[in-house]
Amino acid sequence: MNEIKKTIRKFIIENFLFGEEDNLKGDTSFLEEGIIDSTGVLELIEFLEEQFDITVKDDEIIPENLDSLNNLEKFLTRVEAK
Amino acid sequence: MITDQLNIPKQICKRCILPGTFPGIKFNENGLCNHCQKQIDSSQTSNTSTKKRNFRYRLDALVHDLKGTAPVYDIIVAYSGGKDSSYILKLLKEQYNLRILAMTLDNHFVSPAAIENIKVITDKLAIDTLIIRPPWAAIKPMFNLTAQKDIFSKTTLMRASSICTACIGIVKSIVLKTALEMSIPLVGYGWSPGQAPIQSAILKTNPQLIQTNQKVLINSFPLELKEKLNQYFIPDSYFKTFKEKFPHNIHPLAFFDYDEDHIKKELKKMGWKSPEDTDSNSSNCRINAYANQCHILRHGFHPYVWEIANMVRQNIMTREQGLIKIYSDQNKEMVSYAKEKLQQ
Numbered sequence: 001m002n003e004i005k006k007t008i009r010k011f012i013i014e015n016f017l018f019g020e021e022d023n024l025k026g027d028t029s030f031l032e033e034g035i036i037d038s039t040g041v042l043e044l045i046e047f048l049e050e051q052f053d054i055t056v057k058d059d060e061i062i063p064e065n066l067d068s069l070n071n072l073e074k075f076l077t078r079v080e081a082k
Numbered sequence: 083m084i085t086d087q088l089n090i091p092k093q094i095c096k097r098c099i100l101p102g103t104f105p106g107i108k109f110n111e112n113g114l115c116n117h118c119q120k121q122i123d124s125s126q127t128s129n130t131s132t133k134k135r136n137f138r139y140r141l142d143a144l145v146h147d148l149k150g151t152a153p154v155y156d157i158i159v160a161y162s163g164g165k166d167s168s169y170i171l172k173l174l175k176e177q178y179n180l181r182i183l184a185m186t187l188d189n190h191f192v193s194p195a196a197i198e199n200i201k202v203i204t205d206k207l208a209i210d211t212l213i214i215r216p217p218w219a220a221i222k223p224m225f226n227l228t229a230q231k232d233i234f235s236k237t238t239l240m241r242a243s244s245i246c247t248a249c250i251g252i253v254k255s256i257v258l259k260t261a262l263e264m265s266i267p268l269v270g271y272g273w274s275p276g277q278a279p280i281q282s283a284i285l286k287t288n289p290q291l292i293q294t295n296q297k298v299l300i301n302s303f304p305l306e307l308k309e310k311l312n313q314y315f316i317p318d319s320y321f322k323t324f325k326e327k328f329p330h331n332i333h334p335l336a337f338f339d340y341d342e343d344h345i346k347k348e349l350k351k352m353g354w355k356s357p358e359d360t361d362s363n364s365s366n367c368r369i370n371a372y373a374n375q376c377h378i379l380r381h382g383f384h385p386y387v388w389e390i391a392n393m394v395r396q397n398i399m400t401r402e403q404g405l406i407k408i409y410s411d412q413n414k415e416m417v418s419y420a421k422e423k424l425q426q
Contacts, residue, residue, distance in 0.1 A: 014116075016237045018106035031294045034235030038295045042282035049281060050124055058286035063294055 004052075005073045011047050012069070016040060026070040031063065041066065048072075054079050085402060088409035098391035099404045103382035105240055121395050130280070130396070137283045137337035144284065144330060145178050148267045156180040157268035157332075160257045161204075161211070162187075163196035164366040167272035168203045168354055169345045170334050174270060175207045182207075182270075185260060187253045188215035189369070190222075191420065195357035196366035202353040214256055220310040224248050224303075225369065226424050229376050233302045241277075243385040245373035251299045255315045258287065262316070262324040273333045275340050276392035283336035287328045289321040340398050361416060362407050363390075371412045372420035384408045 005026075013021045016035050023033070030036035036044060044066060045056045054076075065075040093102030095115035100107055108116045149156050157174060161167045161184035174180050184204055186192075204211045227233065228244035238247055261269050269287070296315055300308055346356065357365055363386045364370040377385040387408050393399040399407075 014106060018236070031291075031298060034298060035237065037235060037238045037298075038291075039241060039278055039282075040237050041291065042279050042285075046279040046281045058288070061285070061288050062290050064290075067294070 002073065004076050005069055007051060008048075008072050008076075009069055011044075011051075012036075015043065015047075024069070027068050029063075029067050031067050048076070052076060052080070085405050085409075088405055089411065090405060090409045095391070097401075098395045099401060099408055100387060100391045101383050104387065105236060117391070118395060133280055134337040137280065140284050141178075141332060141334070141337075144268070144332075145180065148330075149178070149180060152181075152265050152267055154181065154264060155183040155210075155266045157270050158183045158185055158257055158261045158264070158266045158329075159270040160253050160272070161185060161200065162272075162366040163192065163200040163203075164272070164364065165342070165345050165349060165354070165356075166274055166335060166365075168199060168349050170270055170272045171203060171207055171209060172348065172352070173334055173338060175209065180268075182209045183260075183264070183266065184209050184211045185257050186211065186213045187249070187256065188213050189225075189249050189367070190215075190218055191367050191369040191423070193357040193359050193366055193368050195355060195359065199354045199357075199366075203349070206352050212260070214314075216252075216311075216314060222424060223307055224311065227304070227307060229372065229424065232380060234299075239377070239381065239385075241385070241388045243373040243377035245369060245376065246385065248303075252311065252314045255296065258292065258329070259314075259316045259320070261329045262320055262327055265327060267327075267329050269329045269331050271331065271333050272335060274389060274393065275336050275396060275398055276389035278333060278336065280336050282331075283333045285331050287331055289325055289328050292316070292328070293318070293321045340393075342399070359416065359419075361413055362410060368416060369420040371416035375412045375417050378412075 009024065012024065012030070012035065013019060017024060028035070030040075041061070045061065048054060048056055060075070063071070065071055091101040091103065093109070094100070095109065095118055096113035097118045098115060100115050100117060102109070110119060157180050159167065159171055159174070159182055161171065163186065171182060171184060174182060184200070186200060200211060225245055225248070228248045232239055232244050234244060234247050242250070257269055260266070300315055303311060359368055360366060361371040361374065363374070374385055390399065390404045390407050394401050394404040
């Protein structure tokens with residue numbers, strides 16, 4: 001697991017799963033599994049912007065970019081490569 | 083001291099007011115919770131007042147681009163008649179002169195004083211009001227179910243009670259549905275600065291994200307209730323039909339100065355009156371005290387503690403004010419009122 005994924009995983013477990021990490025797989029949908037709700041998405045964006053020093057644009061706030069560890073890893077790798 | 087009369091738990095953050103029963107909380111050797119420690123670390127790198135100023139510029143630019151482009155209204159505001167949403171009507175009208183539609187969900191528990199406030203404020207500001215009142219047969223089972231059990235995720239219940247989550251889910255859906263149907267480009271909410279991070283203060287709504295969130299919310303309800311409430315949610319076809327028309331959400335109180343006393347003072351000048359039949363965390367709703375009580379009994383923490391702790395941390399509210407709001411007993415009369423009404 002690369003550093004990006006590890007950092008996000010830690011954030012999700014600490015803030016949304018309260019330390020229970022059993023069911024969090026790379027492709028687990030945060031929204032459909034009720035791990036993150038609409039306010040949680042905003043908190044995730046706040047974390048990404050501060051942690052990775054990026055700006056998440058409005059049109060990037062979509063499930064394909066944010067809704068699982070795998071999607072987030074791909075999204076951040078893409079953003080950081082720009 | 084007033085705080086001597088409160089039910090303050092034994093373990094509570096020394097800086098904000100989060101209790102040891104709050105999910106995932108950890109305290110350091112100085113008694114500071116992990117959320118306060120995180121805020122201290124991040125405040126060394128980020129400047130809130132710069133962020134707030136930048137959001138003011140963004141709103142100015144957005145208003146410049148969108149004002150006057152829609153057929154009738156520039157913005158629809160979710161309007162409860164409470165102090166925060168009343169105040170954003172005033173801000174948006176007086177500072178931006180927007181064409182506003184105020185939309186209210188009458189959930190059968192709106193205080194008569196709040197209804198009067200809705201009339202007074204919208205008359206004073208010359209704003210149209212649209213009130214949606216679902217029948218009691220739809221509302222009653224929704225509140226009875228959420229009073230008895232938690233049907234939403236643990237994360238959601240960190241920030242609000244089951245009763246409030248169900249009700250606000252309907253509010254958000256009918257407001258967005260109306261915005262789409264009437265081609266309104268802006269949606270305004272009176273969320274306090276403690277309710278959502280500042281990053282969300284201005285955000286273009288995304289159809290896919292809203293559709294996924296809505297699906298999760300609707301699927302939380304049992305089938306029979308789902309059928310009763312279905313008409314208040316956004317039909318699936320809208321996500322395709324109105325794909326290009328999804329509005330910007332704005333939460334002005336996240337970046338305008340927020341001071342409860344100042345807000346009340348300004349509103350009182352306009353004829354707004356503080357309702358006497360609501361609890362200390364609501365200025366419009368008479369089921370809130372019961373919703374709080376159910377949540378406290380089931381989870382061991384107050385459903386508003388996350389919001390109020392955020393405001394204490396941001397110095398928007400003093401610690402003592404926060405303690406009073408969260409650790410006072412729920413008003414027994416209000417709890418009984420809601421309980422009895424739900425049995426009728």
